[in-house]
Amino acid sequence: xxxxxxxxxxxxxxxxxxxxxxxxxxxxxxxxxxxxxxxxxxxxxxxxxxxxxxxxxxxxxxxxxxxxxxxxxxxxxxxxxxxxxxxxxxxxxxxxxxxxxxxxxxxxxxxxxxxxxxxxxxxxxxxxxxxxxxxxxxxxxxxxxxxxxxxxxxxxxxxxxxxxxxxxxxxxxxxxxxxxxxxxxxxxxxxxxxxxxxxxxxxxxxxxxxxxxxxxxxxxxxxxxxxxxxxxxxxxxxxxxxxxxxxxxxxxxxxxxxxxxxxxxxxxxxxxxxxxxxxxxxxxxxxxxxxxxxxxxxxxxxxxxxx
Amino acid sequence: xxxxxxxxxxxxxxxxxxxxxxxxxxxxxxxxxxxxxxxxxxxxxxxxxxxxxxxxxxxxxxxxxxxxxxxxxxxxxxxxxxxxxxxxxxxxxxxxxxxxxxxxxxxxxxxxxxxxxxxxxxxxxxxxxxxxxxxxxxxxxxxxxxxxxxxxxxxxxxxxxxxxxxxxxxxxxxxxxxxxxxxxxxxxxxxxxxxxxxxxxxxxxxxxxxxxxxxxxxxxxxxxxxxxxxxxxxxxxxxxxxxxxxxxxxxxxxxxxxxxxxxxxxxxxxxxxxxxxxxxxxxxxxxxxxxxxxxxxxxxxxxxxxxxxxxxxxxxxxxxxxxxxxxxxxxxxxxxxxxxxxxxxxxxxxxxxxxxxxxxxx
Numbered sequence: 001x002x003x004x005x006x007x008x009x010x011x012x013x014x015x016x017x018x019x020x021x022x023x024x025x026x027x028x029x030x031x032x033x034x035x036x037x038x039x040x041x042x043x044x045x046x047x048x049x050x051x052x053x054x055x056x057x058x059x060x061x062x063x064x065x066x067x068x069x070x071x072x073x074x075x076x077x078x079x080x081x082x083x084x085x086x087x088x089x090x091x092x093x094x095x096x097x098x099x100x101x102x103x104x105x106x107x108x109x110x111x112x113x114x115x116x117x118x119x120x121x122x123x124x125x126x127x128x129x130x131x132x133x134x135x136x137x138x139x140x141x142x143x144x145x146x147x148x149x150x151x152x153x154x155x156x157x158x159x160x161x162x163x164x165x166x167x168x169x170x171x172x173x174x175x176x177x178x179x180x181x182x183x184x185x186x187x188x189x190x191x192x193x194x195x196x197x198x199x200x201x202x203x204x205x206x207x208x209x210x211x212x213x214x215x216x217x218x219x220x221x222x223x224x225x226x227x228x229x230x231x232x233x234x235x236x237x238x239x240x241x242x243x244x245x246x247x248x249x250x251x252x253x254x255x256x257x258x259x260x261x262x263x264x265x266x267x268x269x270x271x272x273x274x275x276x277x278x279x280x281x282x283x284x285x286x287x288x289x290x291x292x293x294x295x296x297x298x299x300x301x302x303x304x305x306x307x
Numbered sequence: 308x309x310x311x312x313x314x315x316x317x318x319x320x321x322x323x324x325x326x327x328x329x330x331x332x333x334x335x336x337x338x339x340x341x342x343x344x345x346x347x348x349x350x351x352x353x354x355x356x357x358x359x360x361x362x363x364x365x366x367x368x369x370x371x372x373x374x375x376x377x378x379x380x381x382x383x384x385x386x387x388x389x390x391x392x393x394x395x396x397x398x399x400x401x402x403x404x405x406x407x408x409x410x411x412x413x414x415x416x417x418x419x420x421x422x423x424x425x426x427x428x429x430x431x432x433x434x435x436x437x438x439x440x441x442x443x444x445x446x447x448x449x450x451x452x453x454x455x456x457x458x459x460x461x462x463x464x465x466x467x468x469x470x471x472x473x474x475x476x477x478x479x480x481x482x483x484x485x486x487x488x489x490x491x492x493x494x495x496x497x498x499x500x501x502x503x504x505x506x507x508x509x510x511x512x513x514x515x516x517x518x519x520x521x522x523x524x525x526x527x528x529x530x531x532x533x534x535x536x537x538x539x540x541x542x543x544x545x546x547x548x549x550x551x552x553x554x555x556x557x558x559x560x561x562x563x564x565x566x567x568x569x570x571x572x573x574x575x576x577x578x579x580x581x582x583x584x585x586x587x588x589x590x591x592x593x594x595x596x597x598x599x600x601x602x603x604x605x606x607x608x609x610x611x612x613x614x615x616x617x618x619x620x621x622x623x624x625x626x627x628x629x630x631x632x633x634x635x636x637x638x639x640x641x642x643x644x645x646x647x648x649x650x651x652x653x654x655x656x657x658x659x660x661x662x663x664x665x666x667x668x669x
Binding site (some may be wrong): 003005007013016018064065066067070133134135136152172174175176177178179181191192193194195196198201204208218219220221222223224253255265 | 338340343403404406408409410411537661662663664665666667668669
């Protein structure tokens with residue numbers, strides 16, 4: 001067995017693609033090329049930081065019926081459905097509030113509002129207002145969609161499905177710290193995924209082990225990375241849809257595991273917004289499999305809650 | 308951009324060319340919804356032409372071929388009509404929101420002016436093949452009966468699909484060639500629309516396509532009768548299918564190629580002039596200039612650089628490493644693998660130490 005790994009940068013994140021296989025390097029290179037191309041294609045079509053992406057064009061046409069691709073339809077339908085399931089804690093129409101809070105440009109230049117489309121003067125409405133037809137969708141005038149809350153998860157699931165279709169079942173893929181893994185490592189042992197410390201990123205505070213070998217997704221959401229000061233006010237990128245303000249529950253980071261990366265991605269954010277108590281509820285309802293919450297503890301210490 | 312080849316071309320009326328193209332490879336095949344359009348560019352004198360947009364007339368259920376009906380009345384379309392079978396075509400798309408929804412558009416009235424019938428052909432074919440529930444009525448207006456395109460196809464489709472009806476309107480001249488069809492002299496008027504709709508306009512969705520004047524005329528009638536905005540869907544055909552910036556997403560790659568070609572030509576010319584000048588000056592000056600020239604030649608950019616389309620903006624050169632198990636727990640890696648096309652094309656992937664999975668804030 002050999003392990004192949006490719007590192008690249010896209011979606012303003014570090015991306016690591018790792019495959020364990022018996023196949024030759026030429027074949028795996030082609031496979032990794034395919035994954036790379038899919039990532040590039042996804043960003044080109046669904047990044048809100050690209051003014052001519054499919055997503056940006058859709059937002060420009062708010063209020064009008066717009067033909068969308070099958071992939072866009074899938075993501076939008078998933079987003080609407082998850083918004084309803086999470087009682088609005090996740091909301092794909094959060095973009096105006098996100099930009100108003102200060103996250104206008106692509107990280108790490110979030111204040112770069114000149115180059116990206118600005119929808120901060122629009123409203124945040126419930127995702128139930130999204131209308132979806134057979135191959136078109138419509139959002140109310142004066143709203144705007146962002147796939148930032150589930151895009152990486154959706155893409156990870158897509159990449160994993162592609163690897164399975166190519167008979168590759170031992171791999172781990174990381175998009176900026178959101179991970180999906182399957183199978184085993186080069187020693188035929190389960191993948192162990194370490195959880196980085198919220199405040200001390202040089203330490204690992206916990207780990208998840210993929211003992212069953214099937215697909216396992218791990219997503220980490222938090223307020224410790226993408227943040228800044230806007231109009232003399234601190235902001236981060238996890239916005240509470242109800243208040244329209246950055247979430248302030250004391251949660252620093254949340255790592256959750258689920259069988260699908262899109263679920264892990266969305267519910268990790270919901271726990272940041274809803275607080276540590278909601279993590280237990282999600283686990284009891286079998287929405288997520290396990291979690292590690294790092295929250296503000298006494299003085300400078302970080303409280304770690306595992307479930 | 309998808310690569311296609313011309314499969315056939317023929318004129319179906321005085322000025323209308325029917326163009327059939329097929330994908331060069333299966334992966335180039337595009338999927339589309341009936342009513343959408345695509346942008347086409349053909350190869351001429353070693354370069355691809357500018358792109359023009361045309362509605363797809365064929366059924367979306369058979370994408371091994373794409374058909375376009377093109378009015379030949381300018382340089383672009385004339386040259387396109389002269390292309391040989393097997394010639395290369397570049398295609399982008401599909402684009403457009405001129406599409407019928409099964410659920411919302413139960414009763415559809417299609418108002419077509421001249422070549423504006425093209426998007427409707429795809430819709431009507433699709434409806435006949437899939438047996439869609441929507442009722443479709445096409446009112447097709449032309450100046451003379453010789454301008455009518457797809458007459459036989461439309462009559463046949465009406466026979467095949469009891470949910471589809473067609474009527475031809477001829478402004479000038481005879482209608483004898485339309486015998487046996489529902490053909491009327493004159494234009495599509497308010498009284499005819501009143502008759503068709505029973506003056507209950509909001510029971511229908513109106514799709515209008517054709518020249519701007521035709522669209523404006525039809526819209527005026529509909530709006531005067533209180534037709535809701537949602538029930539009027541339009542697609543304007545610009546003169547000779549000219550491209551509008553708003554219709555086509557921006558693509559900087561062609562401009563970049565031209566810019567870099569011009570830049571390298573200029574620099575190359577200056578270099579040659581510089582070298583000629585050097586030969587004409589005394590030895591002391593030559594020694595200094597030779598040093599300068601060697602620096603310039605190593606920086607000459609490649610004329611063929613363009614922004615690659617398959618890598619995300621901002622990505623660096625990806626590198627692949629392969630390892631085999633060693634005696635310890637740490638992995639040793641060797642760089643191998645083929646560099647993929649990136650903005651740093653040609654750079655050697657750096658060796659990388661294997662990184663284990665660590666989840667962190669994304």
